[in-house]
Amino acid sequence: MQVEGALGGDIQAIRRDADVISARQSGRQIAERMGYSRPDQALIATAISELARNIVNYAGKGEIEITPVRRRGRMGLRIIARDHGPGIEDLERAMADGFSTGNSFGLGLPGAKRIMDDFDVVTAVGEGVVVTAIKWMGR
Amino acid sequence: MSSRVPILRQGDVLIASIQEELSDGDILDLQLRILEEVIRCRASGVIVDVSALDVLDSFGSRSLSDMAQAVRLRGSRLVIVGIQPDVAYSMVLLGVTLPDVATALDLDRGLALLEAG
Ligand SMILES: Nc1ncnc2c1ncn2[C@@H]1O[C@H](COP(=O)(O)OP(=O)(O)O)[C@@H](O)[C@H]1O
Ligand SMILES: [Mg+2]
Numbered sequence: 241m242q243v244e245g246a247l248g249g250d251i252q253a254i255r256r257d258a259d260v261i262s263a264r265q266s267g268r269q270i271a272e273r274m275g276y277s278r279p280d281q282a283l284i285a286t287a288i289s290e291l292a293r294n295i296v297n298y299a300g301k302g303e304i305e306i307t308p309v310r311r312r313g314r315m316g317l318r319i320i321a322r323d324h325g326p327g328i329e330d331l332e333r334a335m336a337d338g339f340s341t342g343n344s345f346g347l348g349l350p351g352a353k354r355i356m357d358d359f360d361v362v363t364a365v366g367e368g369v370v371v372t373a374i375k376w377m378g379r
Numbered sequence: 380m381s382s383r384v385p386i387l388r389q390g391d392v393l394i395a396s397i398q399e400e401l402s403d404g405d406i407l408d409l410q411l412r413i414l415e416e417v418i419r420c421r422a423s424g425v426i427v428d429v430s431a432l433d434v435l436d437s438f439g440s441r442s443l444s445d446m447a448q449a450v451r452l453r454g455s456r457l458v459i460v461g462i463q464p465d466v467a468y469s470m471v472l473l474g475v476t477l478p479d480v481a482t483a484l485d486l487d488r489g490l491a492l493l494e495a496g
Contacts, residue, residue, distance in 0.1 A: 344437065
């Protein structure tokens with residue numbers, strides 16, 4: 241679709257903490273170009289940061305795909321965080337506020353879910369994690 | 380050393396102004412240097428200005444919180460100033476509220492908070 245081509249998407253390899261910063265910066269830029277409000281740009285960048293950091297911390301490497309999408313005439317920004325790391329054993333617990341195997345706040349997954357409109361996690365132990373999240377415009 | 384965050388001294392207060400997005404390494408470096416400077420200068424307080432940051436994720440928030448606790452263990456106090464409105468809103472949605480960390484709107488108010496004791 242023409243609009244998507246014009247806006248452009250982006251796939252970034254995530255391996256180190258510097259990649260976390262560049263992924264969230266490019267997410268913010270794409271959101272800005274699409275016309276998201278400043279608060280929404282900050283929210284999107286924050287969610288990307290959390291998902292990218294989880295890749296670095298728990299899977300070692302993976303990628304973040306950031307793509308403008310359209311559904312029923314409405315524009316959105318889709319973030320896919322994908323890795324082939326150890327996966328998440330107990331997803332329900334991982335999605336709860338404060339649960340962390342990394343001795344940190346345990347707010348990344350539940351927080352990103354609150355920030356985004358659509359949020360879906362597919363994982364299998366030993367196979368990795370795919371998080372798909374969308375923020376729709378003008379909500 | 381290539382330190383990316385200047386730490387200035389004003390009276391017995393240290394002021395660290397974060398100018399750009401910091402990598403994890405930079406944040407750990409800043410943590411160490413702030414503690415060293417607090418000890419070296421016998422600083423009564425530290426202000427960390429984050430107004431240039433447009434994202435503070437849970438890791439960044441955690442690092443600031445750790446910094447504040449370490450400074451407090453040294454008998455000094457740390458105040459974070461300049462959290463941008465969009466950043467504050469994102470932190471609330473994330474669920475990061477930093478209950479044990481002093482914050483102020485800007486540098487002047489941060490200094491006033493430290494002076495008030
Ligand atoms: N990509 C991932 N691969 C494996 N485990 C993960 C991944 N992302 C999250 N997890 C697991 O889910 C837990 C919760 O993640 P999160 O909510 O981001 O909190 P935190 O990163 O602070 O622990 C992590 O501690 C980890 O055990
Ligand atoms: Mg996390």
